[in-house]
Amino acid sequence: MKQDITKSSTPEVTESVKRGLKTRHVSMIALGGCIGTGLFVASGSAISTAGPGGALVAYIGMGLMVYFLMTSLGEMATNMPISGSFAAYSSKYVDPALGFAMGWNYWFNWAITVAVDISTAALVMKFWLPGVPGWIWSLIALVLIVFINAMSVQAFGETEFWMSLIKVITIFVFLAVGFMTIVGIMGGHATGLDNFTYKKAPFVGGFPAILSVFVVAGFSFQGTELVGITAGESEDPEHDVPKAINQVFWRIILFYILAIFVIAAVLPYTSPDLLGSSASDVAISPFTLVFRRAGLAAAASVMNAVILTSVISSANSGIYASTRMLYSLSKEGYAPKLFERTWKNGIPYPALIATTVVAAVTFFTSIAGPQIYLWLVAASGLTGFIAWFGIALSHFRFRRAFVRQGHKLSELKYHAKWFPVGPLLALVLCVAVIVGQDPQSFFTGNWEQVLITYISVPLVLVLYTVYKIRHHTKLIPLDEVDVSPIHEEGTLKNKD
Numbered sequence: 001m002k003q004d005i006t007k008s009s010t011p012e013v014t015e016s017v018k019r020g021l022k023t024r025h026v027s028m029i030a031l032g033g034c035i036g037t038g039l040f041v042a043s044g045s046a047i048s049t050a051g052p053g054g055a056l057v058a059y060i061g062m063g064l065m066v067y068f069l070m071t072s073l074g075e076m077a078t079n080m081p082i083s084g085s086f087a088a089y090s091s092k093y094v095d096p097a098l099g100f101a102m103g104w105n106y107w108f109n110w111a112i113t114v115a116v117d118i119s120t121a122a123l124v125m126k127f128w129l130p131g132v133p134g135w136i137w138s139l140i141a142l143v144l145i146v147f148i149n150a151m152s153v154q155a156f157g158e159t160e161f162w163m164s165l166i167k168v169i170t171i172f173v174f175l176a177v178g179f180m181t182i183v184g185i186m187g188g189h190a191t192g193l194d195n196f197t198y199k200k201a202p203f204v205g206g207f208p209a210i211l212s213v214f215v216v217a218g219f220s221f222q223g224t225e226l227v228g229i230t231a232g233e234s235e236d237p238e239h240d241v242p243k244a245i246n247q248v249f250w251r252i253i254l255f256y257i258l259a260i261f262v263i264a265a266v267l268p269y270t271s272p273d274l275l276g277s278s279a280s281d282v283a284i285s286p287f288t289l290v291f292r293r294a295g296l297a298a299a300a301s302v303m304n305a306v307i308l309t310s311v312i313s314s315a316n317s318g319i320y321a322s323t324r325m326l327y328s329l330s331k332e333g334y335a336p337k338l339f340e341r342t343w344k345n346g347i348p349y350p351a352l353i354a355t356t357v358v359a360a361v362t363f364f365t366s367i368a369g370p371q372i373y374l375w376l377v378a379a380s381g382l383t384g385f386i387a388w389f390g391i392a393l394s395h396f397r398f399r400r401a402f403v404r405q406g407h408k409l410s411e412l413k414y415h416a417k418w419f420p421v422g423p424l425l426a427l428v429l430c431v432a433v434i435v436g437q438d439p440q441s442f443f444t445g446n447w448e449q450v451l452i453t454y455i456s457v458p459l460v461l462v463l464y465t466v467y468k469i470r471h472h473t474k475l476i477p478l479d480e481v482d483v484s485p486i487h488e489e490g491t492l493k494n495k496d
Helices: 023-032 043-079 085-093 096-125 134-151 153-183 206-221 226-233 237-266 286-293 299-332 349-368 370-379 383-404 421-435 439-444 447-454 456-471
Strands: none
Touching: 023 153, 023 226, 023 237, 043 085, 043 206, 043 226, 043 237, 043 286, 043 383, 043 421, 085 096, 085 226, 085 299, 085 383, 096 134, 096 299, 096 349, 096 383, 096 456, 134 153, 134 299, 134 349, 153 237, 153 286, 153 299, 206 237, 206 383, 206 421, 226 237, 226 299, 237 286, 286 299, 299 349, 383 421, 383 456, 439 447, 447 456
């Protein structure tokens, strides 16, 4: 598992996965990756916590940060489009030890998330068939997503396209129904904007409440970085990745902001149903409540089907992302060479099998030992923010090295917006959100809860430190950072 790190930490990259994702696949994968239960369910608790104004401020702020982050990723991904890109960028532009830690951390996160998603799928199915054991539905979901991922990257892309399309259509219908309810066309009488000034609205709980909603919003937006994973298998990454980033940002902002506006206008922030929002109870999804307020009796069944689609989509993306990350780790020399192997259809099957085994074992711990399962889930909790931190840091150093070595920005196929403001803002907000997860536990001395909440941070630090000590790596000087782009064939250009 050792790699040559004496010069620039840059491994030779020879992609053997097949480029089969079309533009519409890349756009929908990035869009579908962050539209799920975070919007359909958790948005209600955000409004309840910080009021309509606080929720809107938090989601707009986090959305802008994610946009800058994705443009940073886009600049690197069009220059070096490979599967499992986060680990490679951290190794190439910062420190091989950081790449090792980021890669394994991200793989572990998604493997655990798959287990969480298939568990949630079983809870959602109980809405219709409460008498069937939940593990049966979870097993069916796992077999289904593994089958899809084993077929071809085109099969994965097409499946994600249609599942994401279902979510998008649902949001459009919701917004139409919501605005008709606000003006009184549906639901009996117009709600107007009265709920925006009801009691303590629009801002409830002040800055601490808004910060806590930043955390919720951050989790809701996680998954947008999947566009960096897909770059390695996009048919035209130089065109597809920038287009996906620009389209997805505006769609996410419009979907999230308009959806929260509608929910806040139709339902008061004091509604007890919003307080109880959880992924396992579709009956109190704010989408369901708004549909019911408009007089649509079948709202719960429809939203249950949409949430089930979202959960399956998340698990499907999780298997894909973690498989490609493990494949990339092997290419980088961070994992056994076994995981570099691919089928004729380009699927890295050893990585797929390993990820499936970890997801299945994690799921079964939820049956055999709930406490172990809770610790595993907690260990993956902050991984998305840690990955974002790594992306922002990698891009900051990539751009500085690119200019330091005499290159012109016109050589880049895509330019990140507002450099260096974008990556620096992302770095600051990622740290703020990570620290802001549960500061109360620090003050009260509840160290067990602190460990559960923040365990993913020391895990990453351990991975980073162990690799750094073992391989004597160092922060790569800007003059030695390899900013070479990749040829269309998938090999790195020679700097010399």
